[in-house]
Amino acid sequence: MVWQRSRVRIDNDNRAFWTGGADGKLNIARCGDCGGFIHPPREICRHCLSENVAPFAVSGTGVVDTFTVNHQAWAKDMEVPFVIARVKLDDAPGVYLTTNIVGCPVDAVAIDDPVRVTFEEQDGIWYPLFEKIA
Structure with a gap:
């Protein structure tokens, strides 16, 4: 896709998620106490309220949970149609x-x-x- 995506606001909680791709890593916040994954990333675990939360590199594989095909060009130079999907990650339970x-x-x-x-x-x-796995 060629268009300029909306710029996200980087903060201490989400930095590893939005910059991990530079190293080929999909970083999802994970609690060091209960092992639960937290997405969107937060400084406190939503499962046990621990502050022992840090980025964890997951495999980056999953399955398409649901999707839609967008035909509306919302921005200049946006190529349509394209798929907007919700992906369920294989090794981060509860993260879509x-x-x-x-x-x-x-x-x-x-x-x-x-x-x-x-x-x-x-x-x-x-x-x-x-991308689909063949």
Whole structure:
């Protein structure tokens, strides 16, 4: 996708998530006490209220939980159609990422398709996108 994505506001809680792609890592916040994953990232665990939360690199694989095909160009130079999907991560229970499925025709995407992360960098932010696993 070519268009300029909306710039996210980087803070101490989400920095590892938005910049991990530079190292090929999908970082999801994880509690060091209960092991629960927290997304969006927060400084306090939503499961046990511990402050022992740190980024954890997950495999970056998952499945398409649900999706829609967008046909509306919301911005100049936006290529349509494209897939907006919710991806359930394989090794981060309870974490679903809203993202785009890239690298295939929009009509080739189906619920339960296995996918893996790929990153698109814009202005120092590494957006996690997903592509189908053959």
